[in-house]
Amino acid sequence: MSNKSVSLHIDDQLITVPEGTTILEAAQSMNIEIPTLCWAENLTPVNVCRLCVVEAEGARTLIPACSRTCEDGAAVKTNTDRVRENRRMVLELLDSANDLSQSDNLQELISDYGADSDRYTDPVKTTTPPKVEDDLFVRAYERCVLCYKCVEACGDDAQFTFAIAVAGRGFDAKISTEHDVPLPESACVYCGNCIGVCPTNALQFKTEFDMREAANWRPEEQSVTETICSYCGVGCTLELHTQDNQIVKVTSPADHSVTSGHLCVKGRFGWQYVQAPVYRAPSSDSEQSAK
Amino acid sequence: MPDLKFSDAEPDDHERALVDALVEQPPVVRQSERVVLGGIRRAGDARHLLLPGLHDLNASRGWISPGGLNYLAESLQVPPAEAFGVASFYDLFELEEPDMPGPRHHVCVDASCALADASGYAQQLRAEGKNVHEGPCLGQCENAPALFIQARSSDPVDMASTGETEQKFNATLANRLLRRFGLVDPQSLRSYREHGGYQALKTAIEVGQEEIIRLVTESGLTGRGGAAFPTGRKWRTVANHDHRQKYVVANADESEPGTFKDRMIIENDPFALIEAMTIAGFATGCTKGWIYIRGEYSTATKRLRSAIEQAYQAGLLGANVHDGAFTFDIELRQGAGAYICGEETALFNSIEGFRGEPRSKPPFPTESGLFGCPTIVNNPETLINVLDIATYGVDVFRSVGTPNSPGTKLFCVSGDVGNPGLYEAAFGLPLHELLEVAGVQIEDVQAVLLGGAAGRFLAPPNLDLPLSFEGTAERGATLGSGAVTVFSKDVDLWSVLVRLAKFFRDESCGQCVPCRIGTTRQHEVLLQIRGTQPNESERVLLSDLSMVMGDSSICGLGHTAASAVQSAFTEGLVGVQT
Ligand SMILES: Cc1cc2nc3c(=O)[nH]c(=O)nc-3n(C[C@H](O)[C@H](O)[C@H](O)COP(=O)(O)O)c2cc1C
Ligand code: SF4
Ligand code: SF4
Ligand code: SF4
Ligand code: FES
Numbered sequence: 001m002s003n004k005s006v007s008l009h010i011d012d013q014l015i016t017v018p019e020g021t022t023i024l025e026a027a028q029s030m031n032i033e034i035p036t037l038c039w040a041e042n043l044t045p046v047n048v049c050r051l052c053v054v055e056a057e058g059a060r061t062l063i064p065a066c067s068r069t070c071e072d073g074a075a076v077k078t079n080t081d082r083v084r085e086n087r088r089m090v091l092e093l094l095d096s097a098n099d100l101s102q103s104d105n106l107q108e109l110i111s112d113y114g115a116d117s118d119r120y121t122d123p124v125k126t127t128t129p130p131k132v133e134d135d136l137f138v139r140a141y142e143r144c145v146l147c148y149k150c151v152e153a154c155g156d157d158a159q160f161t162f163a164i165a166v167a168g169r170g171f172d173a174k175i176s177t178e179h180d181v182p183l184p185e186s187a188c189v190y191c192g193n194c195i196g197v198c199p200t201n202a203l204q205f206k207t208e209f210d211m212r213e214a215a216n217w218r219p220e221e222q223s224v225t226e227t228i229c230s231y232c233g234v235g236c237t238l239e240l241h242t243q244d245n246q247i248v249k250v251t252s253p254a255d256h257s258v259t260s261g262h263l264c265v266k267g268r269f270g271w272q273y274v275q276a277p278v279y280r281a282p283s284s285d286s287e288q289s290a291k
Numbered sequence: 292m293p294d295l296k297f298s299d300a301e302p303d304d305h306e307r308a309l310v311d312a313l314v315e316q317p318p319v320v321r322q323s324e325r326v327v328l329g330g331i332r333r334a335g336d337a338r339h340l341l342l343p344g345l346h347d348l349n350a351s352r353g354w355i356s357p358g359g360l361n362y363l364a365e366s367l368q369v370p371p372a373e374a375f376g377v378a379s380f381y382d383l384f385e386l387e388e389p390d391m392p393g394p395r396h397h398v399c400v401d402a403s404c405a406l407a408d409a410s411g412y413a414q415q416l417r418a419e420g421k422n423v424h425e426g427p428c429l430g431q432c433e434n435a436p437a438l439f440i441q442a443r444s445s446d447p448v449d450m451a452s453t454g455e456t457e458q459k460f461n462a463t464l465a466n467r468l469l470r471r472f473g474l475v476d477p478q479s480l481r482s483y484r485e486h487g488g489y490q491a492l493k494t495a496i497e498v499g500q501e502e503i504i505r506l507v508t509e510s511g512l513t514g515r516g517g518a519a520f521p522t523g524r525k526w527r528t529v530a531n532h533d534h535r536q537k538y539v540v541a542n543a544d545e546s547e548p549g550t551f552k553d554r555m556i557i558e559n560d561p562f563a564l565i566e567a568m569t570i571a572g573f574a575t576g577c578t579k580g581w582i583y584i585r586g587e588y589s590t591a592t593k594r595l596r597s598a599i600e601q602a603y604q605a606g607l608l609g610a611n612v613h614d615g616a617f618t619f620d621i622e623l624r625q626g627a628g629a630y631i632c633g634e635e636t637a638l639f640n641s642i643e644g645f646r647g648e649p650r651s652k653p654p655f656p657t658e659s660g661l662f663g664c665p666t667i668v669n670n671p672e673t674l675i676n677v678l679d680i681a682t683y684g685v686d687v688f689r690s691v692g693t694p695n696s697p698g699t700k701l702f703c704v705s706g707d708v709g710n711p712g713l714y715e716a717a718f719g720l721p722l723h724e725l726l727e728v729a730g731v732q733i734e735d736v737q738a739v740l741l742g743g744a745a746g747r748f749l750a751p752p753n754l755d756l757p758l759s760f761e762g763t764a765e766r767g768a769t770l771g772s773g774a775v776t777v778f779s780k781d782v783d784l785w786s787v788l789v790r791l792a793k794f795f796r797d798e799s800c801g802q803c804v805p806c807r808i809g810t811t812r813q814h815e816v817l818l819q820i821r822g823t824q825p826n827e828s829e830r831v832l833l834s835d836l837s838m839v840m841g842d843s844s845i846c847g848l849g850h851t852a853a854s855a856v857q858s859a860f861t862e863g864l865v866g867v868q869t
Contacts, residue, residue, distance in 0.1 A: 162370030173801030
């Protein structure tokens with residue numbers, strides 16, 4: 001990275017940042033909020049959702065804050081009418097095509113921006129039945145907004161397995177294995193890193209899927225316990241999500257220096273032994289290993 | 292390289308032989324290239340052979356079998372899921388065994404062909420038991436309704452239906468770019484030389500690199516591919532780069548509905564394109580050129596391939612061009628049915644063996660283009676203008692046209708036209724004069740679509756429009772690719788609009804939300820309101836869609852996906868009380 005810096009105005013405030021800083025990063029440092037969907041701090045920006053668009057003086061079209069770097073002397077506005085109208089339309093289009101009910105973040109944005117997908121008469125939707133192919137996780141692509149995050153996590157941003165990619169074109173584009181073979185027949189190693197980055201819950205643990213089917217999924221009653229994975233010497237931090245004293249899913253913090261949010265199959269799914277009927281109380285067990 | 296996992300699917304013997312032949316004989320240069328893909332760096336030695344390999348497999352059995360795809364992916368060390376993602380991007384590739392044997396008959400159903408009863412034609416072919424696919428413009432609008440027969444290598448070639456069609460061009464208004472059309476034998480280098488060919492390259496080498504770039508800059512030549520960017524500026528930027536590898540790319544993907552000029556250039560005068568690219572390479576220090584030609588252009592591809600071979604044999608391409616003056620190689624790539632691959636950065640991805648999804652700009656191609664190297668992308672028409680500029684100089688070039696749009700332009704005139712075909716004219720000619728020469732009954736015109744699907748409609752009061760960049764810009768129109776599609780008064784423009792919207796819906800790459808979902812919604816709304824006077828909320832909905840596609844999409848496809856539709860409303864062509 002160069003040690004040059006650039007100065008620009010964001011929402012009329014002057015800021016100086018190192019060259020190569022994105023508009024989103026600069027705005028975040030000023031506590032200016034810009035909504036994102038396909039961006040994540042642990043992935044390379046793909047700038048496809050266009051939710052983060054902002055207005056730059058002199059530019060013909062809006063620009064994506066998540067990937068565009070700050071230019072010296074630029075003047076950027078993050079919340080003009082034009083920006084808000086465009087974000088409203090992006091949200092409206094997404095809502096018209098996908099089931100976004102399991103994304104609180106998007107639900108909130110939809111109401112903030114006044115997106116109204118009821119304006120469309122009989123819009124085609126993405127309607128693929130959930131793919132339940134194993135005991136570990138489920139892919140329910142009717143919720144998939146094609147943010148590319150899982151593809152990146154499976155590929156060269158984390159896992160280097162390349163089990164899934166975007167196939168098809170246009171509205172019919174979808175996340176797929178080769179010839180759409182079931183995941184167990186593909187290159188998948190069940191690291192679950194795709195689940196970890198999915199913003200719409202299209203990818204979810206089988207435990208969560210089953211509990212939702214049984215109307216037994218109660219996030220408000222869940223607690224999260226941090227611990228270190230005991231399988232190997234890397235020392236990944238695990239967040240064990242528990243409901244009714246049972247582990248229901250495992251994540252890792254995206255800003256964690258060891259994992260960047262990514263795990264392997266053992267840390268992600270290998271928790272059954274914790275819940276095996278042993279003569280110790282399960283709760284004290286997980287607290288101890290967190291020390 | 293990660294350890295990749297491949298499936299157990301096996302190729303048949305023929306598929307195996309095809310892939311082995313492709314991978315064992317790497318084309319002209321084989322080098323380790325760093326690939327820049329939207330910030331992702333990836334090393335890929337042979338991945339650019341994926342697209343040619345998919346073509347070979349598809350032509351072998353009429354579809355790409357799991358075994359064939361798996362073997363190709365393994366040979367090139369491309370993850371199978373990604374290879375599938377690439378194959379499924381293109382219209383010309385089938386990934387399931389077709390129900391119907393025999394060659395696939397592609398019938399164009401876009402504007403000019405629709406006027407020539409393309410759907411009736413498709414029905415007739417179906418009745419004859421043919422495997423028919425109705426799809427987008429095939430770039431043969433002057434011979435509507437257009438047909439492209441996609442044969443397998445084993446299919447007996449039906450000479451009657453693949454026979455070359457009549458070449459319809461008219462050089463009465465201007466005759467620069469068309470000079471050799473019909474006179475030169477497109478399959479003979481000797482004939483090309485007898486008609487003045489390779490004089491321009493000789494002059495270029497004499498005057499030197501700097502001078503050529505100066506001439507191109509001062510000529511005021513701008514891009515003919517749609518964006519009208521100053522060519523000299525592109526060349527200058529790339530020439531200034533001191534990068535170990537730089538490329539010239541000729542963008543002959545020509546898929547803008549209503550456009551067929553690049554096909555006619557290549558069919559009639561293929562050496563002109565090769566010579567012009569060589570000059571571009573010489574002037575800017577690029578040692579390698581790529582020509583990306585539309586997959587549906589079989590005659591043009593055949594002629595180009597033979598022309599490239601002859602140029603190599605004559606020492607006009609290769610390591611010692613013109614007795615050792617410099618090195619310039621050309622490699623040919625065929626598209627596979629995807630309008631979006633004409634967008635320059637999508638084209639790079641397509642060549643590199645990735646999905647034809649446009650990249651985010653900046654960085655621009657002149658900084659980071661093909662394989663992440665500085666790259667000049669030009670349209671074939673842009674390039675062949677350089678021959679005259681090098682030979683006759685700036686003053687002669689600028690002696691026709693307007694001060695801001697010097698030179699001549701090729702116009703592809705089709706639709707309700709007496710004499711459809713390719714017309715060359717000096718910039719500034721009023722549209723109605725072009726139409727009159729092409730045998731259009733002016734009083735019969737309901738509308739003209741200028742610039743193809745990405746262009747705009749003009750109503751009769753605007754037919755005096757001067758055909759120049761500034762003349763069109765002044766009225767909010769665009770010359771675009773030079774497509775001029777004429778609709779007479781008895782045409783139902785609603786069906787034209789619905790089809791335009793369908794075109795964008797089908798051709799969106801699907802990468803960004805505004806375009807992937809917006810083009811779909813625009814098509815749905817138009818289907819719902821066709822033939823009516825849209826109410827306020829319907830108008831607002833369409834203009835909201837137009838706004839978000841225009842403002843927030845990644846590339847030009849989304850940016851222009853609503854322009855023609857919106858212009859039909861603002862020109863009062865549809866949806867008004869009569
Ligand atoms: C969707 C889309 C399709 C395009 N198709 C073509 C094409 O078929 N041929 C072409 O020359 N340019 C096409 N372009 C423009 C190219 O991106 C690029 O600007 C052009 O090739 C540059 O050459 P020029 O400067 O000589 O015009 C297309 C652009 C877009 C957005
Ligand atoms: S679980 Fe891991 S390997 Fe499998 S698809 Fe998800 S990211 Fe790829
Ligand atoms: S499955 Fe989830 S992470 Fe993957 S593209 Fe769809 S929404 Fe994004
Ligand atoms: S505007 Fe359309 S074609 Fe262009 S990148 Fe977005 S989805 Fe693809
Ligand atoms: S967050 Fe920037 S485009 Fe998706």
